[in-house]
Amino acid sequence: xxxxxxxxxxxxxxxxxxxxxxxxxxxxxxxxxxxxxxxxxxxxxxxxxxxxxxxxxxxxxxxxxxxxxxxxxxxxxxxxxxxxxxxxxxxxxxxxxxxxxxxxxxxxxxxxxxxxxxxxxxxxxxxxxxxxxxxxxxxxxxxxxxxxxxxxxxxxxxxxxxxxxxxxxxxxxxxxxxxxxxxxxxxxxxxxxxxxxxxxxxxxxxxxxxxxxxxxxxxxxxxxxxxxxxxxxxxx
Amino acid sequence: xxxxxxxxxxxxxxxxxxxxxxxxxxxxxxxxxxxxxxxxxxxxxxxxxxxxxxxxxxxxxxxxxxxxxxxxxxxxxxxxxxxxxxxxxxxxxxxxxxxxxxxxxxxxxxxxxxxxxxxxxxxxxxxxxxxxxxxxxxxxxxxxxxxxxxxxxxxxxxxxxxxxxxxxxxxxxxxxxxxxxxxxxxxxxxxxxxxxxxxxxxxxxxxxxxxxxxxxxxxxxxxxxxxxxxxxxxxxxxxxxxxxxxxxxxxxxxxxxxxxxxxxxxxxxxxxxxxxxxxxxxxxxxx
Numbered sequence: 001x002x003x004x005x006x007x008x009x010x011x012x013x014x015x016x017x018x019x020x021x022x023x024x025x026x027x028x029x030x031x032x033x034x035x036x037x038x039x040x041x042x043x044x045x046x047x048x049x050x051x052x053x054x055x056x057x058x059x060x061x062x063x064x065x066x067x068x069x070x071x072x073x074x075x076x077x078x079x080x081x082x083x084x085x086x087x088x089x090x091x092x093x094x095x096x097x098x099x100x101x102x103x104x105x106x107x108x109x110x111x112x113x114x115x116x117x118x119x120x121x122x123x124x125x126x127x128x129x130x131x132x133x134x135x136x137x138x139x140x141x142x143x144x145x146x147x148x149x150x151x152x153x154x155x156x157x158x159x160x161x162x163x164x165x166x167x168x169x170x171x172x173x174x175x176x177x178x179x180x181x182x183x184x185x186x187x188x189x190x191x192x193x194x195x196x197x198x199x200x201x202x203x204x205x206x207x208x209x210x211x212x213x214x215x216x217x218x219x220x221x222x223x224x225x226x227x228x229x230x231x232x233x234x235x236x
Numbered sequence: 237x238x239x240x241x242x243x244x245x246x247x248x249x250x251x252x253x254x255x256x257x258x259x260x261x262x263x264x265x266x267x268x269x270x271x272x273x274x275x276x277x278x279x280x281x282x283x284x285x286x287x288x289x290x291x292x293x294x295x296x297x298x299x300x301x302x303x304x305x306x307x308x309x310x311x312x313x314x315x316x317x318x319x320x321x322x323x324x325x326x327x328x329x330x331x332x333x334x335x336x337x338x339x340x341x342x343x344x345x346x347x348x349x350x351x352x353x354x355x356x357x358x359x360x361x362x363x364x365x366x367x368x369x370x371x372x373x374x375x376x377x378x379x380x381x382x383x384x385x386x387x388x389x390x391x392x393x394x395x396x397x398x399x400x401x402x403x404x405x406x407x408x409x410x411x412x413x414x415x416x417x418x419x420x421x422x423x424x425x426x427x428x429x430x431x432x433x434x435x436x437x438x439x440x441x442x443x444x445x446x447x448x449x450x451x452x453x454x455x456x457x458x459x460x461x462x463x464x465x466x467x468x469x470x471x472x473x474x475x476x477x478x479x480x481x482x483x484x485x486x487x488x489x490x491x492x493x494x495x496x497x498x499x500x501x502x503x504x505x506x507x508x509x510x511x512x513x514x515x516x517x518x519x520x521x522x523x
Contacts, residue, residue, distance in 0.1 A: 076412035
């Protein structure tokens with residue numbers, strides 16, 4: 001059964017139609033990627049799923065429950081969250097405090113502690129810098145923090161919006177490694193990326209978004225091999 | 237020795253300003269609006285104290301805090317919440333409207349004649365020195381309140397959520413934080429501080445009018461801007477600084493007529509040198 005199902009989603013900014021009736025689904029245990037150029041509507045799609053912007057029409061169903069129009073904080077309580085574009089860590093809080101904000105919905109202290117230890121084990125740099133104010137971290141460290149913070153809520157579905165943006169090739173590899181590790185832990189992943197090569201390689205399925213419409217879909221392998229994709233997104 | 241008394245008086249007055257400034261600065265930081273009705277919450281607190289003082293002083297203080305918190309939350313729910321996301325100008329005008337409404341209501345209920353109530357708590361005498369107990373209580377309480385608020389923001393889940401919301405509302409929502417709830421808490425805390433400020437300001441001037449909150453309100457707003465609006469430590473520093481400057485200026489005969497002018501000139505100078513205020517942070521524009 002689909003964990004997340006989006007049906008005929010339409011999003012407007014004023015009179016401009018940014019998302020023109022897209023439908024897609026994410027099954028439990030999958031890694032699904034939305035790829036597309038700048039302005040294709042990837043971030044808009046992510047934000048409307050999380051309720052940060054409201055869709056004009058269409059259905060968003062999570063775990064059999066309609067979540068369209070639901071406030072974002074309630075959606076997080078249902079077990080999904082997002083690593084937003086541009087990381088958006090809390091720069092005035094310390095690394096530790098940022099991670100604890102990620103566990104805001106959690107009440108069980110022992111579980112929070114276990115999650116924290118796991119994140120520190122996965123990202124030793126965060127442990128080293130746990131009392132440092134997050135605004136002073138490097139871009140790569142901030143991305144790790146944003147990902148660790150999201151995982152503190154132990155989501156069933158994790159959405160990542162351009163996690164590799166602005167990072168060096170070495171760090172990009174690391175980011176994708178971490179996404180795979182999250183996935184191995186049983187987290188379903190919805191990824192939005194411009195780096196089509198890397199993201200298709202780890203994806204079960206993918207959708208190609210162009211000007212607010214889904215123009216192509218298939219398994220990660222199929223799309224990697226597709227001539228159209230090669231031309232448009234993989235540099236020939 | 238005279239200077240020492242002036243300094244204590246200044247810090248005490250500054251404590252009142254700081255408590256009010258905290259309300260302005262927290263609401264600005266979290267709801268991104270200037271709540272110009274905040275000064276009138278002080279007035280609401282003042283009248284509540286006046287009303288209950290004949291019964292019991294402690295009851296009067298508790299009643300003032302509770303009532304101000306209720307008024308603060310109701311104002312936020314009815315007047316500001318429906319405007320969330322609309323233009324800052326609309327919110328600003330609404331705040332001015334709320335201010336007028338509260339003052340007019342007070343006038344209907346209590347009349348426009350000033351009400352006086354002498355409260356003499358005596359004075360502490362050490363040799364030649366004499367400092368009113370009300371001044372000392374104000375100073376001690378305001379410092380205690382500021383310390384408590386800092387601990388709250390730093391060490392409680394709700395306090396840290398307030399910092400998170402003030403920095404990035406969207407990201408805070410992605411943590412599962414109910415932003416509307418945090419805004420309500422902020423108004424509640426601001427109003428409770430305003431009630432206390434109303435008590436201490438009343439002990440100082442001992443006269444109630446419907447515009448009781450206007451002057452300390454505008455001074456505290458100035459203090460919040462001097463300290464850097466949005467910054468909690470900034471409001472504290474700005475408030476204390478402004479109180480001390482005011483008392484020093486008043487204690488020098490040649491300067492005393494120009495006290496207000498001096499205070500606002502300092503505001504202008506600080507804003508010229510450091511537009512974000514003393515402890516204000518430069519916010520990066522997000523692309």
